[in-house]
Amino acid sequence: MTALDSAHVLVVGATGGLGSAISRRLADRGARLSLSARSADRLDALAGELGDAVVGTHAADMTFPAAPADVVGAASAARALDGVVFAAGVVAFGPVTELDDDVLDALLLLNLVAPVRLARAAVPVLADGGFLANVSAVVAERPTAGMAAYSAAKAGLTGFDAALAHELRRRRVRVLDIRPPHTETGLAGRPIAGQAPPLGQGLAPDDVAARVVRAVEADERDLPASAFA
Ligand SMILES: NC(=O)c1ccc[n+]([C@@H]2O[C@H](COP(=O)([O-])OP(=O)(O)OC[C@H]3O[C@@H](n4cnc5c(N)ncnc54)[C@H](OP(=O)(O)O)[C@@H]3O)[C@@H](O)[C@H]2O)c1
Structure with missing residues (x-):
């Protein structure tokens, strides 16, 4: 079991539909939080809501090469990191023939390169018994037409998580790969390119967050899409 009471957890993407729901659930379980995303205003609003649970906020664009290490450095300087x-x-829609270079770069940089850089910075400072939890997506299991580059980025992250888990076996640091199905966060309605196809009713963000936090506490190592059924 991982005890979250007083554990210090850095949440990147903390202001998003999933990140904010996960942050609230972690705070409910007694965790202390460092919160990161790009918008300082939205971080301040979330920090105001979560009150004493918040150790600090770190506004940063995770597509910048130094940002993941800078945020890990600042969060762990404030208090030792447990998770x-x-x-x-970000997501984009449309056929590969219409995928322009800026969109391809943005998809890969934020969804794949940034969490790899974040893990590289976090592993040396994470306490033994700590955890890394990366939100991949169902498309890592079921690559989807019209979302080829997004699917590739998420499949890449899931592959990275599996390899990193092997590397960290002896260190008592757990890696949790999370692959939620479509969730009603509004993400599909603000793609960086294209337009979402009809997706049907998604899951409630709070239900996904509750399942994620339960998995962290129970030392689960994999949350496939089927775990959210
Ligand atoms: N919603 C779904 O259906 C679904 C399903 C499976 C997996 N996922 C995955 O779950 C994760 C969260 O998605 P969500 O639905 O919660 O989306 P969301 O509500 O749009 O949240 C995205 C978060 O990422 C932050 N962000 C965006 N660009 C950033 C950048 N360049 N640097 C740092 N932070 C950045 C946003 O804050 P700022 O804009 O302030 O930076 C926000 O906190 C994503 O990885 C998504 O692929 C979502």
Whole structure:
């Protein structure tokens, strides 16, 4: 069991639909939080809501090469880190023939390169018994037409998580790969390119967050899409 009471957890993408729901659930379980995303205003609003649970906020664009290490450095300087949750991300829709370079770069940088850099910075400072939880997506299991680059980024992250878990076996640091199905956070309605196809009713963000936090506490190592049924 992982005890979250007083554990210090860095949540990246903390202001998003999933990140904020996970942050609230972690705070309910007694965790102390460092919160990161790009918008300082939205971070301040969330920190105001979560009150004493918040150790600090760190506004940063995770697509900048130094940002993941800077945020880990600042959070762990404030208090030793027990866990890191990566819940930032962007999505794009449309056929590969219409995928322009800026959109491709943005998809890969935030959804794949940033969590790899974040893990590289966090592993040396995470306490033994700590955890890294990365939000991948159902498309890592079921790559989807019209979302090829997003699917590739998420499949890449899931592959990274599996390899990192092997690397960290002896260190008592757990890696949790999270692959939620479509969730009603509004993400699909603000793609960086294209337009979402009809997706049907998604899951409630708070239900997904509750399942994620339960998995962290129960030392689960994999949350496939089927775990959210
Ligand atoms: N919603 C779904 O259906 C679904 C399903 C499966 C997986 N996921 C994954 O879950 C994660 C969270 O998605 P969500 O639905 O919660 O989306 P969301 O509500 O749009 O939240 C995205 C978060 O990422 C942050 N962010 C965006 N660009 C950033 C950047 N360049 N640097 C740092 N932070 C950045 C946003 O804050 P700022 O804009 O202030 O930076 C926000 O906190 C994503 O990885 C997504 O792929 C979502």
